[in-house]
Amino acid sequence: MSRRDERRSTRADRELRQRLDHLTAVSELAAAGPGRLPADLADDVAATVERAQTRLGRGADRTVVALAGATGSGKSSLFNALVGDDISPVGVRRPTTSTARAAVFDADGALGDGTADLLEWLQVPQRHVVPAERAPDLHGLVLLDLPDHDSVEADHRAEVDRLVEVVDAFVWVVDPQKYADAALHEQYLRRFAGHAAVTIVVLNQVDLVPEHGRQGIVDDLARLLEADGLHRVRVVATSTMTGEGVDALRRELAARTAERRALVARLDADVDWLADQLAGRVSDRAPEPVGRGTRRDLTRAFADASGADAVADAVGAAHRRRAAQAVGWPPTRWLGRLRPDPLRRLGLDRPPPEPGTTTVGRTSRAAPSTVADAALGRALRDFVDDTAAGLPPAWQERVGEVANARRGDVADALDRQIGSARLPTEPAGWWRAVSGLQWLLAGIMAVGLVWLVVIGVVAWFGLPDLPAPEIGEVPWPSAMAIGGALAGLLVSVLARAIAGIGARRRTAAARRMLTDAVSSTADDLVADPVDAELAALAELRSSVRELR
Amino acid sequence: MERIDLDGMLATTTALRAQLGEVRLPLATDAVDDARRTADHVRRQLDDYVIPRLRDIDAPVLAVVGGSTGAGKSTLVNSVVGAEVTVPGVLRPTTRSPVLIHHPTAARWFEDDRVLGSLARARGTPGQPVEGAHQLQLVASDAVPEDLALLDAPDIDSVLDRNREIAQHLLDAADLWVFVTTAARYADAVPWDFLRTASRRGVGIGLVLNRVPPGAGDEIAPHLASMLADEGLGDAPLFVLEEQALADGRLPTAAVAPMRAWLDDLAADREARADLVRQSLTGAVADVSNRTEEVASVVEQQQAVADQLSGAAADAFADAHQRLADDVRDGTVMRGEVLARWQDLVGTGELLRELQSRIGRLRDRIAASVTGRPRNVEKFQGAVESGVETLLRERVAEATDEVVLRWRATSAGTALLDDAGDELRRPSTDLGERASRLVRDWQGGLLDLLREEGAGKRTTAKILSYGLNGAALVLMVGVFAQTGGLTGAEVAIAGGSTAVGSTLLEALLGDQAVRRLTERARADLDRRTGELLAGEAERFTSLVDGHRPDTTTAGTLRELAGELRRALGTDAGRRRR
CATH class of the missing domain: 3.40.50.300 (P-loop containing nucleotide triphosphate hydrolases)
Incomplete structure (x- = not known):
């Protein structure tokens, strides 16, 4: 063998080994994801890799x-x-x-x-x-x-x-x-x-x-x-x-x-043949990772299906109810207790678990209804349609399988995410001050009322009139009773309005928080595995193209 | 050999030919290619051999010389005839167009297209190959007997598909096969497949072992003879020809003399000839009858597959319908969003106002138009609509997936799906729209139901006219939540407030009427969803119906095949198999 032949032969040998590495990658990717390649072709690839490696290791000369x-x-x-x-x-x-x-x-x-x-x-x-x-x-x-x-x-x-x-x-x-x-x-x-x-x-x-x-x-x-x-x-x-x-x-x-070129040439021809077969099985266009818009759509659909909106609304309603109890006009506060707390009804009124704890009890929200489950199914279908569009049918099927692999866990995981969210339920700081004010006003009103009653009783028994100092034309006790009541009602109206703003803010915050939580579930259970699958398919495709 | 009713058989075979012309095998089942080929084969055999032979039982015997490429068929034919009638060559495959050599007086039997009607004719002069292959070249020669014609066929194992096809075709039309093989080839697999077919068909067979190296005949001939005996062909005459120098392109006369004598004897012996023809014909008819049965069973199998495919579609959608009905009945539709809206509706007292006072309804409406927020009634109706729509769409999607999965499991189903394209693999595009219209129509239908019910009772009708909407809402909840399926707390909330409503309704209409109404409303929903699902299933079943073989074909084929077998007198075909 001349030196030039030798050089050429080692180059051919090196190239073959590179191609075999690519083919090995194809084989491993195919083995890791059944359905990425037709089973018989995957078997052919694996057999060829195995055969080539064995042959190169035994009497290559x-x-x-x-x-x-x-x-x-x-x-x-x-x-x-x-x-x-x-x-x-x-x-x-x-x-x-x-x-x-x-x-x-x-x-x-x-x-x-x-x-x-x-x-x-x-x-x-x-x-x-x-x-x-x-x-x-x-x-x-x-x-x-x-x-x-x-x-x-x-x-x-x-x-x-x-x-x-x-x-x-x-x-x-x-x-x-x-x-x-x-x-x-x-x-x-x-x-x-x-x-x-x-x-x-x-x-x-x-x-x-x-x-x-x-x-x-x-x-x-x-x-x-x-x-x-x-x-x-x-x-x-x-x-x-x-x-x-x-x-x-x-x-x-x-x-x-x-x-000594026949061995390499033969294996090269085998790889060529497989490369031709494989070329028809991979997409023309490289599979792209899951888009942000698609992820957002999935999150939104999951949030809808899991009733995250209802929880966010309940946070607002609960805030309004609690505010009414804290800063409402004391004589009528008890009325609010007659209505159930919306968050308690959902089993979400207990304090959220400390970060780091893992056990989270189910919320007592209704088990996901058939409708919600159907909505999840539809969300997943739409998601697969979006992400796998333009891929060969076999790959679309594969993406569908991956997306639905943890279908059974989705509803539970969403529920757990919502249960463990640190919902903004703590009382607002100004409640205490306003509450104090309300009690003060109620006290003034009560003192005025008692004073009036005392005056009335004294008059009833025909005792000498008690002195009733006056502010302008109005006697003090009347001014205290009426003014206290009016001021209390006014404060409670104002406080309610402010609490309403707070409730809307909290609803929005809760919605954001829940959307984040849902989005992490959607990513973990669906989008990320699908992303990984798409990446694997892209790698498979580029490995196949490297074979040429 | 018992006599055969030729006319009767001719009528039957003609009818069979017509019926086979009608056979369609539209589904791509596993064995369909074979079956289509078999059907073609039977049609050709009837056209090229059985029907012409039945018409003219006395036509000359057609001996087809066939064999492997390079076996020396053409040289052998020239040598046996003793004249240059066909062209041998060293390039393979050689005989490209078949050559038929007949006696000049027998020309009338072969010139029209009764025999081998599917091949075009060309009149050739001896020794001059016809340009434009694949025609039947007719050569008249005194050297062949009047009652026997020789046909030099193309190779049976050549690399040219067309050659092989014609060879097969010609061998099917033979009364007698002269099968030529060589010392190098006699154990090849392909010729033995042909011999097996010939033996099954009952055609007369003569074997020529050509190109035997000098001295090797003693070893090869017995080996071949034993192989023949193993295949049940021990009676066939075997001629051994040694590899020898050609004189003038032909084998020496002495070498082919035994074979020539065999052919001459056959031509001269009227009785033997008639026997040969009858045996070959009986065999062919039996073969036709058997193959017809095969075709019939494939037709039946296709019908079964068609039934199975459309059954799979019907089952999947019936299942979806059943599940939907269950979902509606067990109240799961009421959970979640719908329940929340219902609670809003009840909790704010809007429901009672809907039921009772006009003024209250008016107030709610004004409030809604001022605040721009939809009323709780509308929210509730919207929730029901989107809930049922979601369910419906998902069930249809699941059923579609199921059908596709089950069709994919069969080759016929896969082919249908691939032909139909992407659309069939998902629910129809306007499904969402139709589903939501369905729910709205149903909700509208509830009012009609109530109106009908209330019409008979004057007072109730009057009250109802105030609260028709609210009554419809209560009825709707009744449909979804009658048997429960809600958890304890939910029942207390939903059921409790429905109870208020239904008590009111019952007071107005009577207990019996409310139950009847609920039942009717549910049946109405069930009917509507059933229609929608049936429409979706129809997309699949109509596709299958377009590919369903004619139902009467298989029966008629079997009948005619049975008739042929009876006409043969014995169960000749079965025995031979």
């Missing part, structure tokens, strides 16, 4: 070439001619060869551990070591004589099908009778159309055709191969009877073995 072809085309004769010994039995009864046979060309004349490993993996038990002196130029070659693929023996075909997947290069042996058989072209040559670089086609038994007709057959064969998609394949005409062309084939094999 050997080149495994298979002699394959129809029954009676003379594979075994050719095998014997190349080995220089009658190893493989040759016969006229069809089919002759029933199991594969290996010839190992080695300068040391020994099998070596690496090659033994390799043959073990190839599951070819019949091995023959060809010593160096018989074929020095073929050192490093492992030649396999395969059974036929077209006879009535179905297990021969199975053996061929197994081995063509694992060898490094093919020598398809055809003969003038059989070179146009459908069995060969349709089942093998077209399937391995991408493997032209590691394919040699041998037209054997040319001695059976008159000299002047041979070139015509070779041309015709080349035409059929082109039609199969195998471009620029080396075609060699041979005859084991006359020895014609066998040396040309041997030289071809020697060159390929010395280059």
Whole structure:
């Protein structure tokens, strides 16, 4: 191997390893998410990765070439001619060869551990070591004589099908009778159309055709191969009877073995084939992460479904009710107690748990109703439609699965989020002062009233009038009773108005808080997993594109 | 061989041909490609062989020389005929258009399109290949007997699909197969498949083992003979030809003499010929009958699949309907938003005002128009509407998913879905709109129900005319919450206040009437949702109906196949299988 060849070969090797890394990534991504790729394709990818890694680890310096072809085309004769010994039995009864046979060309004349490993993996038990002196130029070659693929023996075909997947290069042996058989072209040559670089086609038994007709057959064969998609394949005409062309084939094999490129080229072709298959399975456009608008829509729909609005309204109503009790006109305060506290009705009036505690009891809000559940379902559908739009149907399905994976937990998680929210329920600071004022005014009114009563009682019993100081025209007790009452009512009206503003503010704050809480649930249970899935799909897509 | 009623059989086969022409296999079930091919095959066999043969039982025997590519068929034909009638070549595949060699006096049998009607005819001169492949090239030659015609067929295993198809086609039309194989090929899988078919069909078979390397015949011939015996073809004559130099492009006369003699004997022996024809015909008819049964069973299978697909759709939507009815009945619709609105409505006393006083209603309305806030009544109605609509839409979406899932599990369903495109995979686009209209219509319908009920009683009618709206609201709640399903506290709140309302209603209309009204209102809702769901299911079932095979076809096919089998006298076809 010249230095230039060596450089080129290491580069090809490095490139192959990079492509295999990408393929491994594809395989892992496919395995982690069933449905990202069709199961059979994912299996193919995994099998190819595994096969390539194993092959590269076992006798990578050997080149495994298979002699394959129809029954009676003379594979075994050719095998014997190349080995220089009658190893493989040759016969006229069809089919002759029933199991594969290996010839190992080695300068040391020994099998070596690496090659033994390799043959073990190839599951070819019949091995023959060809010593160096018989074929020095073929050192490093492992030649396999395969059974036929077209006879009535179905297990021969199975053996061929197994081995063509694992060898490094093919020598398809055809003969003038059989070179146009459908069995060969349709089942093998077209399937391995991408493997032209590691394919040699041998037209054997040319001695059976008159000299002047041979070139015509070779041309015709080349035409059929082109039609199969195998471009620029080396075609060699041979005859084991006359020895014609066998040396040309041997030289071809020697060159390929010395280059040591067949293994890499074969695996490259396998990866090419998979890359073609995979290309049709990934989207044209890269999947994009879940948009902010889409997240917001989901949060809003979740908030609606979980009744967050009702809770926020209840916060406002509760504030108004409590304010009325705290700063209302004391004589009528008790009336407010007759109405239930809206927050208590929802089971949300207890103090929220300290941050850091994990156990949160269910609220006593009604279990999520069927309607709310249906609304959740719809929200999820809309979400999937938005995020997966434009992806291939299989991926849309996959996104739908991921989005609905924790569907059962959503209602509960939303309830817990709402239960653990630190709702703004604490009394306002000014209540105490206003309450004091109210009591003061009520006291003044009471003193005035008592004073008036005392005056009345004294008058009733005809006792001398008590002195009643006057402010202007109005006597003090009357002024206190009426003024206190009026001022109390006025203060309570004003306080209510202010409490109303506070209630609206608290409603808004509670709504914000609950929306945040719902949004974290929506992110945790739906949006983030879907985002991760979309990222995985994007990675899968870019890995597949890297394969090209 | 017992006599066959030829005319009767001709009538039956003609009827069968017509019926097969009607066979449609529109669903992409698993075996449909095979079945379509089988149907084509039977049609062709009837057209090309059975019907012409039944019409002219005395026409010359047609011996088709078939075999693998490169087996030397053309050379063999030329050698047997003793003249250059067809062109051999070294390039594969060689014989591109079939060549039929007949005696000049027998021309009338082959020139019209009774035999092999599906192939165009070309009159060729011996040795000159016809340009434009895939025509039947007719060559008249004195060298063949009057009562026997030879047909040089294309390869059965060639890389050209069209060649293979024609070969199959020609072999179907044969009274006699002369099957040519070689020492290198005699164990190939493809020819043996053909031989098995031939053996099943009962056609006469002769075998030629060509290109045997000198000296190898003693080993190969017995091996082939034993393989033939294993397949039940032990009686077929076997001719072994060694690989030898061609003289003038032909094998030496001596080499082909045994085969020539066999053909001549057959042509000369009227009785043997008639036997051969009858046997082949019986076999073909039996084969037709069997294959017709196969087609019939696929038609039946398609009907079953069609039933299964539309059944899946109907079931899914019926299930959705049932679940909806349950949701309505057990009061879950009343939970959440709807309940909150109801509490507002009751808590503010708006309901009682709706029920009782005009002035109160007026006040609420003015307040609503001044503050710009919708009245609680409207909020409640809106909540009911959106609740039922949400439920309805989700149930439809679930049912659609279910149908798609179940259709996806079958290949026929998958094909239908793929053809129908994206729209079928989701609920119809105007579903939301129709669902909310449905609820509004139903709410409107409640008023009519009440009016009808109140019409008979003058006093109640009068009172009702004041509070019709409120009564409708109470009725609505009654529909959703009659059997409970609400938790204890909710019942106390919702039920309690409904109780106030329904007591009022009962006082107005009577206990019996209220129960009847509730029942009717619920039935009305049920009917409306049922119609909507049926419309959605219809999208699927109508698609299946468009792809359902004709229901009578399978029966007629089976009947005709049975008739053919009876006409054969014995259960020949069954026995042969």
